[in-house]
Amino acid sequence: xxxxxxxxxxxxxxxxxxxxxxxxxxxxxxxxxxxxxxxxxxxxxxxxxxxxxxxxxxxxxxxxxxxxxxxxxxxxxxxxxxxxxxxxxxxxxxxxxxxxxxxxxxxxxxxxxxxxxxxxxxxxxxxxxxxxxxxxxxxxxxxxxxxxxxxxxxxxxxxxxxxxxxxxxxxxxxxxxxxxxxxxxxxxxxxxxxxxxxxxxxxxxxxxxxxxxxxxxxxxxxxxxxxxxxxxxxxxxxxxxxxxxxxxxxxxxxxxxxxxxxxxxxxxxxxxxxxxxxxxxxxxxxxxxxxxxxxxxxxxxxxxxxxxxxxxxxxxxxxxxxxxxxxxxxxxxxxxxxxxxxxxxxxxxxxxxxxxxxxxxxxxxxxxxxxxxxxxxxxxxxxxxxxxxxxxxxxxxxxxxxxxxxxxxxxxxxxxxxxxxxxxxxxxxxxxxxxxxxxxxxxxxxxxxxxxxxxxxxx
Ligand code: ARG
Numbered sequence: 001x002x003x004x005x006x007x008x009x010x011x012x013x014x015x016x017x018x019x020x021x022x023x024x025x026x027x028x029x030x031x032x033x034x035x036x037x038x039x040x041x042x043x044x045x046x047x048x049x050x051x052x053x054x055x056x057x058x059x060x061x062x063x064x065x066x067x068x069x070x071x072x073x074x075x076x077x078x079x080x081x082x083x084x085x086x087x088x089x090x091x092x093x094x095x096x097x098x099x100x101x102x103x104x105x106x107x108x109x110x111x112x113x114x115x116x117x118x119x120x121x122x123x124x125x126x127x128x129x130x131x132x133x134x135x136x137x138x139x140x141x142x143x144x145x146x147x148x149x150x151x152x153x154x155x156x157x158x159x160x161x162x163x164x165x166x167x168x169x170x171x172x173x174x175x176x177x178x179x180x181x182x183x184x185x186x187x188x189x190x191x192x193x194x195x196x197x198x199x200x201x202x203x204x205x206x207x208x209x210x211x212x213x214x215x216x217x218x219x220x221x222x223x224x225x226x227x228x229x230x231x232x233x234x235x236x237x238x239x240x241x242x243x244x245x246x247x248x249x250x251x252x253x254x255x256x257x258x259x260x261x262x263x264x265x266x267x268x269x270x271x272x273x274x275x276x277x278x279x280x281x282x283x284x285x286x287x288x289x290x291x292x293x294x295x296x297x298x299x300x301x302x303x304x305x306x307x308x309x310x311x312x313x314x315x316x317x318x319x320x321x322x323x324x325x326x327x328x329x330x331x332x333x334x335x336x337x338x339x340x341x342x343x344x345x346x347x348x349x350x351x352x353x354x355x356x357x358x359x360x361x362x363x364x365x366x367x368x369x370x371x372x373x374x375x376x377x378x379x380x381x382x383x384x385x386x387x388x389x390x391x392x393x394x395x396x397x398x399x400x401x402x403x404x405x406x407x408x409x410x411x412x413x414x415x416x417x418x419x420x421x422x423x424x425x426x427x428x429x430x431x432x433x434x435x436x437x438x439x440x441x442x443x444x445x446x447x448x449x450x451x452x453x454x455x456x457x458x459x
Pocket of ligand 1: 352406432
Protein backbone atom coordinates (compact mmCIF):
# COMPACT_ATOMS: atom_id res chain seq x y z
CA UNK A 1 0.00 0.00 0.00
CA UNK A 2 1.25 3.44 -0.83
CA UNK A 3 1.62 5.91 1.96
CA UNK A 4 2.08 9.61 1.78
CA UNK A 5 5.67 9.35 3.00
CA UNK A 6 6.63 7.23 0.05
CA UNK A 7 5.32 9.60 -2.56
CA UNK A 8 8.01 10.85 -4.87
CA UNK A 9 9.48 14.21 -3.89
CA UNK A 10 7.47 17.20 -5.10
CA UNK A 11 4.52 15.08 -6.13
CA UNK A 12 1.22 16.70 -5.32
CA UNK A 13 -1.02 14.42 -7.29
CA UNK A 14 -3.88 13.41 -5.02
CA UNK A 15 -4.07 9.74 -4.36
CA UNK A 16 -7.55 9.54 -5.61
CA UNK A 17 -8.68 12.17 -8.05
CA UNK A 18 -12.29 11.50 -7.29
CA UNK A 19 -13.54 12.59 -3.89
CA UNK A 20 -12.83 9.81 -1.51
CA UNK A 21 -15.82 8.40 0.21
CA UNK A 22 -14.94 7.77 3.86
CA UNK A 23 -15.30 4.09 4.65
CA UNK A 24 -17.21 3.34 7.78
CA UNK A 25 -15.02 1.97 10.54
CA UNK A 26 -11.77 3.16 8.93
CA UNK A 27 -9.98 6.14 10.39
CA UNK A 28 -8.76 7.77 7.30
CA UNK A 29 -8.04 11.39 7.20
CA UNK A 30 -10.00 12.99 4.43
CA UNK A 31 -7.75 14.16 1.66
CA UNK A 32 -9.16 17.52 1.22
CA UNK A 33 -6.13 19.72 0.72
CA UNK A 34 -2.48 18.66 -0.04
CA UNK A 35 -0.31 18.57 3.09
CA UNK A 36 1.97 21.54 3.63
CA UNK A 37 5.48 20.91 2.11
CA UNK A 38 7.27 21.51 5.46
CA UNK A 39 5.37 18.79 7.26
CA UNK A 40 6.16 16.26 4.53
CA UNK A 41 9.89 16.93 4.49
CA UNK A 42 10.23 16.75 8.28
CA UNK A 43 8.50 13.41 8.20
CA UNK A 44 10.92 12.29 5.51
CA UNK A 45 13.82 13.46 7.68
CA UNK A 46 12.53 11.49 10.61
CA UNK A 47 12.28 8.34 8.51
CA UNK A 48 15.79 8.91 7.20
CA UNK A 49 17.10 9.43 10.73
CA UNK A 50 15.44 6.24 11.89
CA UNK A 51 17.01 4.33 9.00
CA UNK A 52 20.47 5.74 9.79
CA UNK A 53 20.15 4.90 13.48
CA UNK A 54 18.99 1.38 12.70
CA UNK A 55 21.89 0.88 10.28
CA UNK A 56 24.44 2.21 12.80
CA UNK A 57 23.06 0.02 15.58
CA UNK A 58 23.09 -3.00 13.29
CA UNK A 59 26.69 -2.18 12.32
CA UNK A 60 27.75 -1.98 15.94
CA UNK A 61 25.95 -5.23 16.75
CA UNK A 62 27.53 -7.05 13.81
CA UNK A 63 31.05 -5.80 14.69
CA UNK A 64 30.60 -6.66 18.35
CA UNK A 65 29.18 -10.04 17.35
CA UNK A 66 32.17 -10.67 15.14
CA UNK A 67 34.67 -9.91 17.90
CA UNK A 68 32.72 -11.96 20.40
CA UNK A 69 32.70 -14.86 17.93
CA UNK A 70 36.46 -14.54 17.36
CA UNK A 71 37.01 -14.45 21.12
CA UNK A 72 34.77 -17.45 21.75
CA UNK A 73 36.28 -19.38 18.83
CA UNK A 74 39.73 -18.81 20.24
CA UNK A 75 38.72 -20.34 23.57
CA UNK A 76 35.91 -22.79 22.89
CA UNK A 77 34.92 -25.54 20.54
CA UNK A 78 31.24 -25.48 19.59
CA UNK A 79 29.49 -28.84 19.42
CA UNK A 80 26.92 -28.23 16.70
CA UNK A 81 24.79 -31.29 17.27
CA UNK A 82 24.58 -31.10 21.04
CA UNK A 83 24.67 -27.24 21.01
CA UNK A 84 27.36 -27.05 23.64
CA UNK A 85 30.65 -25.25 24.10
CA UNK A 86 33.69 -27.11 25.35
CA UNK A 87 37.09 -25.51 26.07
CA UNK A 88 39.21 -25.64 22.90
CA UNK A 89 42.10 -27.32 24.66
CA UNK A 90 39.79 -30.18 25.64
CA UNK A 91 38.84 -30.88 22.01
CA UNK A 92 41.05 -33.47 20.27
CA UNK A 93 40.90 -35.62 23.11
CA UNK A 94 41.71 -33.66 26.18
CA UNK A 95 38.16 -35.10 26.92
CA UNK A 96 34.88 -33.22 27.79
CA UNK A 97 33.54 -34.69 24.56
CA UNK A 98 30.72 -33.57 22.27
CA UNK A 99 27.97 -36.11 21.62
CA UNK A 100 28.89 -38.08 18.51
CA UNK A 101 32.58 -37.24 18.91
CA UNK A 102 32.37 -34.06 16.82
CA UNK A 103 35.28 -32.56 18.74
CA UNK A 104 37.54 -35.34 17.54
CA UNK A 105 36.89 -34.87 13.85
CA UNK A 106 38.95 -31.76 13.11
CA UNK A 107 42.24 -32.65 14.75
CA UNK A 108 45.86 -33.26 14.03
CA UNK A 109 46.28 -36.83 12.82
CA UNK A 110 49.28 -38.99 12.23
CA UNK A 111 50.35 -41.30 9.49
CA UNK A 112 53.02 -43.95 9.17
CA UNK A 113 54.19 -45.47 5.91
CA UNK A 114 55.60 -48.93 5.64
CA UNK A 115 55.57 -49.12 1.87
CA UNK A 116 57.98 -47.67 -0.66
CA UNK A 117 56.59 -44.84 -2.72
CA UNK A 118 57.26 -46.23 -6.22
CA UNK A 119 58.49 -43.07 -7.96
CA UNK A 120 61.42 -40.86 -7.03
CA UNK A 121 63.97 -38.45 -8.44
CA UNK A 122 67.52 -39.24 -7.61
CA UNK A 123 70.88 -37.47 -7.38
CA UNK A 124 71.51 -33.84 -8.22
CA UNK A 125 70.62 -34.72 -11.81
CA UNK A 126 67.02 -35.50 -10.78
CA UNK A 127 66.97 -38.85 -12.58
CA UNK A 128 63.55 -40.49 -12.57
CA UNK A 129 63.45 -43.92 -10.96
CA UNK A 130 60.63 -46.38 -10.38
CA UNK A 131 60.37 -49.13 -7.80
CA UNK A 132 58.91 -52.58 -7.66
CA UNK A 133 59.46 -55.07 -4.91
CA UNK A 134 60.82 -57.59 -7.41
CA UNK A 135 63.35 -55.41 -9.22
CA UNK A 136 64.04 -52.59 -6.74
CA UNK A 137 64.86 -49.13 -8.06
CA UNK A 138 65.47 -48.67 -11.80
CA UNK A 139 66.28 -45.53 -13.74
CA UNK A 140 63.85 -44.73 -16.54
CA UNK A 141 65.30 -44.55 -20.08
CA UNK A 142 64.16 -41.71 -22.33
CA UNK A 143 63.26 -44.26 -25.02
CA UNK A 144 59.61 -43.66 -26.05
CA UNK A 145 59.18 -41.07 -23.26
CA UNK A 146 56.54 -38.43 -24.08
CA UNK A 147 55.27 -35.12 -22.63
CA UNK A 148 52.30 -37.06 -21.35
CA UNK A 149 54.56 -39.40 -19.37
CA UNK A 150 56.16 -36.35 -17.78
CA UNK A 151 52.73 -35.19 -16.71
CA UNK A 152 51.81 -38.61 -15.34
CA UNK A 153 55.05 -39.06 -13.37
CA UNK A 154 54.88 -35.55 -11.93
CA UNK A 155 51.23 -36.08 -11.00
CA UNK A 156 52.32 -39.09 -9.00
CA UNK A 157 54.84 -36.93 -7.20
CA UNK A 158 52.01 -34.49 -6.38
CA UNK A 159 54.03 -31.66 -7.72
CA UNK A 160 52.75 -30.55 -11.05
CA UNK A 161 53.26 -26.87 -11.64
CA UNK A 162 55.00 -26.55 -15.03
CA UNK A 163 56.49 -30.06 -15.18
CA UNK A 164 59.46 -30.49 -17.48
CA UNK A 165 61.64 -33.36 -18.58
CA UNK A 166 65.12 -33.45 -20.03
CA UNK A 167 67.41 -36.26 -21.13
CA UNK A 168 70.58 -37.09 -19.25
CA UNK A 169 73.22 -39.18 -20.99
CA UNK A 170 73.87 -42.44 -19.16
CA UNK A 171 77.65 -41.93 -19.35
CA UNK A 172 77.35 -38.68 -17.34
CA UNK A 173 75.54 -40.40 -14.44
CA UNK A 174 77.26 -41.10 -11.13
CA UNK A 175 78.94 -44.48 -11.13
CA UNK A 176 76.31 -46.25 -9.06
CA UNK A 177 73.67 -45.37 -11.67
CA UNK A 178 75.74 -45.84 -14.85
CA UNK A 179 75.34 -49.58 -14.93
CA UNK A 180 71.60 -49.65 -14.34
CA UNK A 181 69.28 -51.34 -13.74
CA UNK A 182 67.17 -49.53 -16.32
CA UNK A 183 63.59 -49.64 -17.43
CA UNK A 184 61.63 -47.97 -20.22
CA UNK A 185 58.00 -47.02 -20.74
CA UNK A 186 55.94 -49.24 -22.96
CA UNK A 187 54.46 -47.33 -25.90
CA UNK A 188 50.78 -46.42 -25.48
CA UNK A 189 50.87 -46.19 -21.70
CA UNK A 190 50.78 -42.44 -21.26
CA UNK A 191 48.30 -42.31 -18.38
CA UNK A 192 49.17 -45.55 -16.58
CA UNK A 193 51.06 -44.84 -13.33
CA UNK A 194 54.70 -44.73 -14.42
CA UNK A 195 55.88 -47.56 -12.19
CA UNK A 196 53.32 -49.84 -13.83
CA UNK A 197 54.01 -48.69 -17.36
CA UNK A 198 57.61 -49.79 -17.68
CA UNK A 199 59.44 -52.86 -18.80
CA UNK A 200 62.97 -53.60 -17.61
CA UNK A 201 65.90 -53.54 -19.97
CA UNK A 202 69.62 -53.82 -19.39
CA UNK A 203 70.45 -50.70 -21.33
CA UNK A 204 68.79 -47.59 -22.72
CA UNK A 205 68.41 -47.65 -26.51
CA UNK A 206 68.60 -43.87 -26.59
CA UNK A 207 71.67 -43.83 -24.36
CA UNK A 208 69.96 -41.48 -21.95
CA UNK A 209 67.61 -41.44 -18.98
CA UNK A 210 64.76 -39.12 -17.99
CA UNK A 211 65.40 -36.21 -15.65
CA UNK A 212 62.34 -34.43 -14.24
CA UNK A 213 61.54 -31.12 -12.64
CA UNK A 214 57.93 -31.37 -11.64
CA UNK A 215 57.33 -27.93 -10.28
CA UNK A 216 58.20 -24.35 -10.83
CA UNK A 217 59.85 -24.33 -7.42
CA UNK A 218 62.78 -22.94 -5.55
CA UNK A 219 63.08 -19.68 -7.44
CA UNK A 220 63.44 -16.50 -5.47
CA UNK A 221 63.17 -12.83 -6.33
CA UNK A 222 66.67 -11.49 -6.52
CA UNK A 223 70.05 -12.72 -5.58
CA UNK A 224 70.52 -13.03 -1.86
CA UNK A 225 70.02 -9.61 -0.32
CA UNK A 226 71.32 -8.92 3.17
CA UNK A 227 70.05 -5.87 5.02
CA UNK A 228 71.73 -5.14 8.33
CA UNK A 229 73.45 -8.52 8.21
CA UNK A 230 70.48 -10.75 8.84
CA UNK A 231 67.20 -9.16 7.79
CA UNK A 232 65.57 -10.79 4.81
CA UNK A 233 62.73 -10.12 2.41
CA UNK A 234 59.95 -12.61 1.88
CA UNK A 235 60.28 -12.34 -1.89
CA UNK A 236 63.73 -13.87 -1.56
CA UNK A 237 62.43 -16.74 0.59
CA UNK A 238 58.85 -16.92 -0.70
CA UNK A 239 58.17 -20.43 0.62
CA UNK A 240 58.62 -19.30 4.23
CA UNK A 241 55.33 -19.16 6.16
CA UNK A 242 54.36 -18.34 9.74
CA UNK A 243 52.15 -20.84 11.58
CA UNK A 244 49.94 -19.01 13.99
CA UNK A 245 47.51 -19.98 16.69
CA UNK A 246 45.05 -17.37 17.82
CA UNK A 247 47.19 -14.77 16.06
CA UNK A 248 50.40 -15.87 17.80
CA UNK A 249 53.41 -16.91 15.75
CA UNK A 250 54.27 -20.42 16.89
CA UNK A 251 56.39 -22.02 14.22
CA UNK A 252 57.77 -21.58 10.75
CA UNK A 253 56.96 -23.73 7.76
CA UNK A 254 57.73 -24.10 4.05
CA UNK A 255 55.37 -24.24 1.09
CA UNK A 256 56.28 -27.26 -1.04
CA UNK A 257 53.28 -26.77 -3.31
CA UNK A 258 50.41 -24.25 -3.39
CA UNK A 259 48.50 -26.46 -0.99
CA UNK A 260 51.07 -28.18 1.26
CA UNK A 261 53.29 -26.83 4.01
CA UNK A 262 56.12 -28.84 5.53
CA UNK A 263 56.78 -28.11 9.19
CA UNK A 264 57.91 -29.83 12.40
CA UNK A 265 55.76 -32.35 14.29
CA UNK A 266 56.73 -30.84 17.66
CA UNK A 267 54.84 -27.65 16.74
CA UNK A 268 51.61 -29.54 17.53
CA UNK A 269 52.53 -30.80 20.97
CA UNK A 270 50.19 -30.60 23.95
CA UNK A 271 46.85 -28.90 23.43
CA UNK A 272 47.50 -27.49 19.96
CA UNK A 273 45.64 -30.22 18.14
CA UNK A 274 42.38 -28.61 16.98
CA UNK A 275 42.68 -27.52 13.34
CA UNK A 276 40.66 -24.32 13.62
CA UNK A 277 43.31 -22.91 15.99
CA UNK A 278 45.82 -22.73 13.17
CA UNK A 279 46.39 -20.26 10.39
CA UNK A 280 49.20 -20.18 7.88
CA UNK A 281 50.35 -16.67 7.02
CA UNK A 282 52.33 -16.43 3.78
CA UNK A 283 53.85 -13.65 1.71
CA UNK A 284 54.79 -11.35 4.63
CA UNK A 285 58.24 -10.06 5.55
CA UNK A 286 56.91 -8.37 8.68
CA UNK A 287 55.11 -10.70 10.99
CA UNK A 288 51.45 -10.08 10.56
CA UNK A 289 48.36 -11.76 11.86
CA UNK A 290 46.21 -10.52 9.02
CA UNK A 291 44.89 -12.80 6.36
CA UNK A 292 46.38 -16.22 6.27
CA UNK A 293 44.98 -19.55 5.20
CA UNK A 294 43.04 -22.04 7.24
CA UNK A 295 44.14 -25.65 7.21
CA UNK A 296 41.99 -28.71 6.70
CA UNK A 297 44.60 -31.33 7.57
CA UNK A 298 47.62 -31.57 9.80
CA UNK A 299 49.42 -34.88 9.50
CA UNK A 300 52.30 -35.74 11.79
CA UNK A 301 54.81 -38.41 10.96
CA UNK A 302 53.52 -41.49 12.78
CA UNK A 303 57.03 -42.32 13.95
CA UNK A 304 57.54 -38.92 15.57
CA UNK A 305 59.03 -39.42 18.99
CA UNK A 306 58.68 -36.36 21.22
CA UNK A 307 61.29 -37.54 23.72
CA UNK A 308 64.00 -37.96 21.11
CA UNK A 309 62.68 -35.49 18.51
CA UNK A 310 63.07 -38.27 16.00
CA UNK A 311 60.99 -38.02 12.77
CA UNK A 312 60.14 -34.43 13.66
CA UNK A 313 58.14 -33.61 10.54
CA UNK A 314 54.52 -32.77 9.71
CA UNK A 315 52.52 -31.71 6.69
CA UNK A 316 49.69 -29.18 6.72
CA UNK A 317 47.15 -28.99 3.92
CA UNK A 318 45.70 -25.53 3.29
CA UNK A 319 41.92 -25.31 2.97
CA UNK A 320 42.47 -23.50 -0.31
CA UNK A 321 45.73 -23.29 -2.25
CA UNK A 322 47.72 -20.06 -2.13
CA UNK A 323 48.04 -18.03 -5.31
CA UNK A 324 51.63 -18.31 -6.45
CA UNK A 325 53.15 -14.86 -6.94
CA UNK A 326 56.21 -12.78 -6.20
CA UNK A 327 55.95 -13.35 -2.43
CA UNK A 328 54.49 -16.84 -2.38
CA UNK A 329 56.26 -19.71 -4.15
CA UNK A 330 57.02 -23.30 -3.27
CA UNK A 331 60.53 -24.56 -2.51
CA UNK A 332 61.75 -27.74 -4.23
CA UNK A 333 61.89 -31.02 -2.40
CA UNK A 334 65.38 -32.45 -2.72
CA UNK A 335 66.09 -35.55 -4.78
CA UNK A 336 67.25 -38.78 -3.16
CA UNK A 337 71.01 -39.10 -2.79
CA UNK A 338 71.41 -35.35 -3.12
CA UNK A 339 74.94 -35.81 -1.85
CA UNK A 340 75.55 -32.40 -0.31
CA UNK A 341 79.07 -32.16 1.06
CA UNK A 342 79.68 -31.29 4.67
CA UNK A 343 80.63 -27.63 4.86
CA UNK A 344 78.26 -26.66 2.04
CA UNK A 345 76.59 -23.35 2.68
CA UNK A 346 72.95 -23.55 3.68
CA UNK A 347 70.42 -20.87 4.58
CA UNK A 348 67.99 -20.98 7.48
CA UNK A 349 65.18 -18.42 7.72
CA UNK A 350 62.51 -17.52 10.26
CA UNK A 351 60.99 -15.10 12.73
CA UNK A 352 62.41 -16.91 15.75
CA UNK A 353 64.23 -15.41 18.74
CA UNK A 354 67.12 -13.10 17.94
CA UNK A 355 68.98 -14.51 20.94
CA UNK A 356 68.49 -17.31 23.46
CA UNK A 357 65.61 -16.35 25.81
CA UNK A 358 64.93 -13.41 23.53
CA UNK A 359 61.87 -12.42 21.60
CA UNK A 360 60.31 -13.34 18.29
CA UNK A 361 61.61 -11.10 15.51
CA UNK A 362 59.14 -8.72 13.88
CA UNK A 363 60.84 -9.14 10.51
CA UNK A 364 62.10 -12.20 8.69
CA UNK A 365 65.72 -13.14 9.38
CA UNK A 366 68.14 -15.30 7.49
CA UNK A 367 71.48 -16.86 8.30
CA UNK A 368 74.09 -18.67 6.26
CA UNK A 369 75.35 -21.76 8.03
CA UNK A 370 77.43 -24.72 6.89
CA UNK A 371 76.15 -28.28 6.84
CA UNK A 372 77.99 -30.26 9.52
CA UNK A 373 79.39 -33.68 8.98
CA UNK A 374 77.23 -36.34 10.68
CA UNK A 375 80.33 -37.80 12.30
CA UNK A 376 81.11 -34.43 13.88
CA UNK A 377 77.58 -33.95 15.14
CA UNK A 378 77.54 -37.38 16.78
CA UNK A 379 80.80 -36.73 18.65
CA UNK A 380 80.37 -37.07 22.39
CA UNK A 381 81.41 -33.44 22.77
CA UNK A 382 78.57 -32.40 20.47
CA UNK A 383 75.30 -34.40 20.54
CA UNK A 384 76.61 -37.97 20.65
CA UNK A 385 73.91 -40.61 20.37
CA UNK A 386 71.06 -38.10 20.32
CA UNK A 387 71.50 -37.72 16.58
CA UNK A 388 69.52 -40.24 14.53
CA UNK A 389 69.67 -40.77 10.75
CA UNK A 390 66.54 -38.61 10.51
CA UNK A 391 68.54 -35.63 11.73
CA UNK A 392 71.19 -33.42 10.20
CA UNK A 393 73.17 -30.68 11.89
CA UNK A 394 74.09 -27.29 10.57
CA UNK A 395 75.89 -24.36 12.09
CA UNK A 396 79.26 -23.65 13.65
CA UNK A 397 80.91 -25.53 16.50
CA UNK A 398 82.00 -22.11 17.79
CA UNK A 399 78.33 -21.14 18.04
CA UNK A 400 77.46 -17.59 17.00
CA UNK A 401 74.95 -18.27 14.19
CA UNK A 402 71.95 -20.54 14.63
CA UNK A 403 68.21 -20.95 14.46
CA UNK A 404 66.37 -20.45 17.76
CA UNK A 405 62.95 -20.74 19.45
CA UNK A 406 60.19 -19.81 17.00
CA UNK A 407 62.18 -20.89 13.96
CA UNK A 408 61.01 -24.46 14.43
CA UNK A 409 59.36 -26.03 11.44
CA UNK A 410 61.03 -23.51 9.16
CA UNK A 411 63.29 -24.20 6.20
CA UNK A 412 66.96 -25.04 5.90
CA UNK A 413 67.60 -24.65 2.18
CA UNK A 414 70.43 -25.36 -0.22
CA UNK A 415 70.96 -23.83 -3.64
CA UNK A 416 71.81 -26.24 -6.44
CA UNK A 417 71.14 -26.40 -10.20
CA UNK A 418 69.72 -22.86 -9.96
CA UNK A 419 66.97 -23.82 -7.50
CA UNK A 420 66.54 -23.81 -3.74
CA UNK A 421 65.88 -27.17 -2.15
CA UNK A 422 64.37 -27.93 1.24
CA UNK A 423 67.07 -29.98 2.92
CA UNK A 424 66.10 -29.60 6.57
CA UNK A 425 63.28 -28.58 8.92
CA UNK A 426 64.27 -26.64 12.05
CA UNK A 427 63.84 -29.15 14.87
CA UNK A 428 65.92 -28.74 18.02
CA UNK A 429 69.12 -27.62 19.66
CA UNK A 430 70.45 -27.02 23.15
CA UNK A 431 70.04 -23.32 23.72
CA UNK A 432 70.79 -21.21 20.66
CA UNK A 433 74.14 -20.56 18.99
CA UNK A 434 76.07 -22.14 21.89
CA UNK A 435 79.49 -23.62 21.44
CA UNK A 436 79.35 -27.28 20.39
CA UNK A 437 75.56 -27.08 20.20
CA UNK A 438 74.69 -26.61 16.54
CA UNK A 439 71.13 -26.57 15.25
CA UNK A 440 69.53 -29.94 14.53
CA UNK A 441 67.21 -30.29 11.57
CA UNK A 442 64.87 -33.02 10.41
CA UNK A 443 66.54 -34.64 7.41
CA UNK A 444 64.04 -34.08 4.58
CA UNK A 445 65.75 -36.51 2.24
CA UNK A 446 64.98 -39.31 4.70
CA UNK A 447 61.33 -38.23 4.82
CA UNK A 448 60.64 -38.08 1.06
CA UNK A 449 58.90 -41.44 1.00
CA UNK A 450 56.57 -40.26 3.76
CA UNK A 451 55.99 -36.84 2.16
CA UNK A 452 55.15 -38.27 -1.28
CA UNK A 453 52.85 -40.89 0.22
CA UNK A 454 50.95 -38.39 2.37
CA UNK A 455 50.49 -35.98 -0.55
CA UNK A 456 49.35 -38.77 -2.83
CA UNK A 457 46.82 -40.08 -0.31
CA UNK A 458 45.34 -36.63 0.34
CA UNK A 459 44.93 -35.07 -3.11
N1 ARG B 1 62.52 -26.18 19.06
C1 ARG B 1 62.67 -24.82 18.69
C2 ARG B 1 61.33 -24.20 18.32
O1 ARG B 1 60.32 -24.71 18.73
C3 ARG B 1 63.69 -24.60 17.65
C4 ARG B 1 65.00 -24.94 18.13
C5 ARG B 1 66.09 -24.71 17.22
N2 ARG B 1 67.20 -24.47 18.06
C6 ARG B 1 68.44 -24.31 17.66
N3 ARG B 1 69.34 -24.03 18.51
N4 ARG B 1 68.74 -24.42 16.38
O2 ARG B 1 61.24 -23.16 17.75
